[in-house]
Amino acid sequence: MANVTLRGLRKSFDDTDVIKGVDLEIEDGAFCVLVGPSGCGKSTLLRMIAGLEDITAGELAIGGEVVNDVAPADRGVSMVFQSYALYPHMTVYENMAFGLKLAKTEKDTVEQRVREVAEILQLGDLLDRKPKALSGGQRQRVAIGRAIVRDPRVFLFDEPLSNLDAALRVQMRLEISRLHRRLGTTMIHVTHDQVEAMTLADKIVVLNGGVIEQAGSPRELYDTPANTFVAGFIGSPAMNLLPARIEGGAVVLDDASQPTRIEGIGKSDAGDGPVILGIRPEHFDLVEDGAGGGIGFDVEVVEDLGDTCVLHGVLAGAPQATVRVPAEIALPSRGDRLTVVPGTRRCHLFDRDTGQRM
Amino acid sequence: MARSGTRGIGPAIARLGFWLLVAGLLVILLFPFYYAVVTSFKSGSGIFEVDYLPSELSVANYTSIFAEQPFARNILNSLGVSLAVVGISLFLGLTAALALGRFRFKGRRWMLLAVLGVSMFPQVAVLSGMFELIRVLGLFNSPGGLILSYLIFTLPFTVWVLTSFIRDLPVEVEEAAIMDGAGPWTLLTRIFLPMMWPAMVTTGLLAFIVAWNEFLFALTFTLSNDQRTVPVAIALITGGSEFEVPWGRIMAASVIVTVPLIALVLVFQRRIVSGLTAGAVKG
Numbered sequence: 001m002a003n004v005t006l007r008g009l010r011k012s013f014d015d016t017d018v019i020k021g022v023d024l025e026i027e028d029g030a031f032c033v034l035v036g037p038s039g040c041g042k043s044t045l046l047r048m049i050a051g052l053e054d055i056t057a058g059e060l061a062i063g064g065e066v067v068n069d070v071a072p073a074d075r076g077v078s079m080v081f082q083s084y085a086l087y088p089h090m091t092v093y094e095n096m097a098f099g100l101k102l103a104k105t106e107k108d109t110v111e112q113r114v115r116e117v118a119e120i121l122q123l124g125d126l127l128d129r130k131p132k133a134l135s136g137g138q139r140q141r142v143a144i145g146r147a148i149v150r151d152p153r154v155f156l157f158d159e160p161l162s163n164l165d166a167a168l169r170v171q172m173r174l175e176i177s178r179l180h181r182r183l184g185t186t187m188i189h190v191t192h193d194q195v196e197a198m199t200l201a202d203k204i205v206v207l208n209g210g211v212i213e214q215a216g217s218p219r220e221l222y223d224t225p226a227n228t229f230v231a232g233f234i235g236s237p238a239m240n241l242l243p244a245r246i247e248g249g250a251v252v253l254d255d256a257s258q259p260t261r262i263e264g265i266g267k268s269d270a271g272d273g274p275v276i277l278g279i280r281p282e283h284f285d286l287v288e289d290g291a292g293g294g295i296g297f298d299v300e301v302v303e304d305l306g307d308t309c310v311l312h313g314v315l316a317g318a319p320q321a322t323v324r325v326p327a328e329i330a331l332p333s334r335g336d337r338l339t340v341v342p343g344t345r346r347c348h349l350f351d352r353d354t355g356q357r358m
Numbered sequence: 359m360a361r362s363g364t365r366g367i368g369p370a371i372a373r374l375g376f377w378l379l380v381a382g383l384l385v386i387l388l389f390p391f392y393y394a395v396v397t398s399f400k401s402g403s404g405i406f407e408v409d410y411l412p413s414e415l416s417v418a419n420y421t422s423i424f425a426e427q428p429f430a431r432n433i434l435n436s437l438g439v440s441l442a443v444v445g446i447s448l449f450l451g452l453t454a455a456l457a458l459g460r461f462r463f464k465g466r467r468w469m470l471l472a473v474l475g476v477s478m479f480p481q482v483a484v485l486s487g488m489f490e491l492i493r494v495l496g497l498f499n500s501p502g503g504l505i506l507s508y509l510i511f512t513l514p515f516t517v518w519v520l521t522s523f524i525r526d527l528p529v530e531v532e533e534a535a536i537m538d539g540a541g542p543w544t545l546l547t548r549i550f551l552p553m554m555w556p557a558m559v560t561t562g563l564l565a566f567i568v569a570w571n572e573f574l575f576a577l578t579f580t581l582s583n584d585q586r587t588v589p590v591a592i593a594l595i596t597g598g599s600e601f602e603v604p605w606g607r608i609m610a611a612s613v614i615v616t617v618p619l620i621a622l623v624l625v626f627q628r629r630i631v632s633g634l635t636a637g638a639v640k641g
Contacts, residue, residue, distance in 0.1 A: 052533050073539030085530035089552035098548075099538035150538075 002063030002076065002153040002186060003028040004049065009058035011044055011210075018044050020210040021058070026188065026203065031180050033189045035197040036207035036233070042190045043158055045207070049188060050079050050156050063153055073102075076153035080160045084143040086131040092118075092142050093127040096149045103150075117145045120182070137168050144176075148183070157189040161196060173199060194234055198222070206230050224348075228355040231278045231348060237310055240321045243352070244277040246270060251277055251349070253295075257317030260295050264344040267358045275358065278348035281310065281324035284340040294339035297323060299332050315340075391616065398609035405605050419610035423595070428584045429611060432591040436615070439501050439587060440569040443508045447565045448558060450509075451516030456546060458517070459524035460532070470521065477514035481574050484510065492579055499581040507575045512565040523557040524550065559629040563622060570619065588615045 004026040011019035019041045026032045034042040047053040049060060051072030060068055067075050078099075086095050093114055100110045118124050121141045131139055140160060147155055157176070161169045177200055180187050191197055197204050198218045205215040206229070214226040225231035231239045243254040249269055253260045287294050295316050303310040308324050309331055315321035323340055332338055349358040397405060401416040423429045458470055488507050497503035527550070535549045573589040580586050586594070592611045597604040
């Protein structure tokens with residue numbers, strides 16, 4: 001077990017900078033999730049920690065020891081790949097034992113370790129099978145088993161759940177979470193799925209364009225996103241980000257064809273000027289028509305999820321917006337006009353130019 | 359009734375035609391070999407009588423090729439040369455394929471094209487140059503000269519097939535092995551080799567057939583009877599006088615050298631098919 005420290009980590013392929021200076025401290029035993037859109041550098045960052053990519057500049061320390069030039073196998077890390085990457089010509093047992101054998105571990109110890117791990121992952125009956133005779137979920141577990149057997153200081157997961165179907169994904173997510181609690185080892189998990197990130201992580205690191213946009217607990221990221229990127233990325237459906245301006249202590253939507261004055265948002269005393277107003281779909285309240293402070297919302301698409309209902313439509317005549325309402329109410333249909341009130345204490349204001357939280 | 363009748367007859371005719379075609383092809387392909395077998399068991403002037411069924415079973419032709427000339431020695435030569443060619447081709451091909459298929463370096467594409475380009479020259483075009491080379495290296499009239507010259511046919515396709523095969527192997531498996539602590543040699547022998555088994559069998563067998571059957575170089579680069587390989591030895595079997603072509607012995611020798619090839623192909627036929635297509639389609 002070990003903490004992982006990244007100091008000014010950079011990576012360039014030829015002339016392209018992929019990772020542009022990343023500083024990050026992952027505490028011992030933490031479950032850290034790197035999340036971001038495709039091409040944000042999250043997998044590259046993970047592969048740098050694994051040792052599969054060279055580090056162009058900066059310092060990587062595992063357990064306080066700088067490992068920039070240490071071979072992958074000697075870093076005390078093990079990795080679960082997206083495609084599982086099982087050795088197709090070896091049985092489940094041989095797959096798991098391969099690393100230990102290469103490390104010249106005694107035969108009895110290998111046997112004992114593999115059986116132990118197989119027990120944890122319920123692979124006991126499959127040890128003599130080849131990977132092609134396993135289902136997707138079983139292969140996934142073998143890949144995880146192969147990583148556990150080596151008793152690493154840090155686990156790396158590279159989008160391990162993306163090849164599974166939805167039901168299995170939820171189940172494996174739970175298993176990984178349990179495994180983390182049982183082993184207590186530091187885990188770094190890469191995903192593009194923000195739900196996966198929210199459910200698994202102690203600490204989420206949101207990456208975009210090779211830099212960290214924000215790092216923090218899931219709750220921090222949800223409640224106080226540092227900028228419009230994180231605001232739009234965390235949460236489903238995504239937060240509404242509406243161009244607006246501050247006028248005399250209240251927020252007024254741009255492009256609105258109807259009067260909108262939203263009073264009482266924190267920081268709206270910052271002085272007049274353009275801003276971005278962020279409101280999560282679930283933070284709108286439905287009110288009676290004509291109630292004070294209400295904003296008109298024309299429904300265009302209704303997505304009934306059973307527990308809640310997601311409405312896509314036009315807010316105050318101009319900007320596209322999403323509203324999520326409890327499904328207990330009489331469901332609106334296409335073309336209806338509703339009156340909604342944003343929960344002012346849960347609104348976010350961002351600087352129009354920099355996108356940073358105000 | 360009439361309609362269902364035509365529906366039954368149409369496909370039946372098509373199937374009959376298909377099997378007739380298959381039968382025709384089989385006759386064209388197999389009859390010469392069959393006739394060679396039948397002929398090889400005849401003796402004396404019986405050879406010149408046309409028999410479609412074996413009429414006699416004399417092994418005189420088989421014994422005489424071993425008794426009157428060093429045919430056993432020729433077979434050993436062929437076997438040694440072919441196996442050496444297969445071994446060297448596979449080793450060089452595999453290591454080259456690993457470099458060409460897995461590492462990015464400058465000129466990789468040109469190197470691949472050059473390898474392919476070598477195989478485009480007709481044998482006659484390289485014959486004199488090859489002769490000089492072999493003479494300079496002191497390999498004339500020795501198996502070494504043949505092995506060296508056969509590599510110019512076998513290496514291009516070995517390298518190409520293995521390169522395209524290795525390129526289609528998933529990179530993540532290799533990376534998983536690196537994470538497990540495998541060095542380059544372990545990677546090659548414990549991860550790549552087992553996964554490449556079908557491609558190795560295919561290319562190895564094709565290389566063997568090429569080397570086993572080659573005639574022109576074998577004729578040019580050997581001089582003495584006991585250095586010759588089988589195809590040359592067969593061509594140079596002579597009869598009692600210059601007016602007699604010893605068909606019986608030629609046929610017996612041909613059968614002896616063809617049977618091992620047929621056996622090899624039959625044993626490995628599944629592997630060959632999977633190896634030939636393996637490079638083309640992923641999975």
